[in-house]
Amino acid sequence: APTPLPALLDAMAQRLTLADQVARSKHDSGKPVLDEARERQVLQDVAQAAPAASVSPATAQTFFAAQMEANKLVQYGLLQAWRRNEQPLPASTTDLTALRTQLNELQARLLGGLAATGELRAAADCPAQLERALAAHLAAARPDDLHRLALVRALGDFCTLPR
C-alpha cells in the first residue's frame, strides 16, 4: 500500500502557505497574530469531527494545536521580514474570514491523513518513514527555510501521537 504520508505533508504545507496571506491581512489590519478564541473554536471543531474520521479527539487536538503553532511561526517570521524590508509584501490581499474558510476546508484532509497514518505512527520505523517522506516532500515542494521549519514544527512529536 502507498504510504499516506505524502498527502498529509501536502495538506500540512498547504495550510502553512495560507499563513502568508493571513499574515498579510494582519499586517494590514494591525490585528495580533494570536487569536485565542479562534484557536479554541478550531480545537472544538476538530474534536467534534475526529471520531467520524476514526481519530481520537485528544490526538486531533494535539495535532491541530501543532498546526496552529506552526502557522503562527510563519506569520511572526513574515511580519518581521516585512518590517525589516527583507521580503516584499505579497501582492494580493484576502480578508481573514475568507482565509479562515480556506483553513477550515483543509480540516477534513488533515483529519483523514491523521487517520490514515495511525498504523504507521505506531510502527517501530515511523521516524525513518517520516524522514524519507519529509525529504521527498521538501525536494519536490522546495519551501523556504521559514516554511520548512514550520512544517517540522507542525509535525511535532508525530510518531508518538496515539490514534
Ligand SMILES: C=C(O[C@@H]1C=C(C(=O)O)C=C[C@H]1O)C(=O)O
Ligand atoms: C491563522 C490565524 O492565526 C493564528 C493561527 C490559527 C490557525 O492556525 O488556525 C488560528 C488563530 C490564530 O491564533 C487566524 O487568525 O486565523
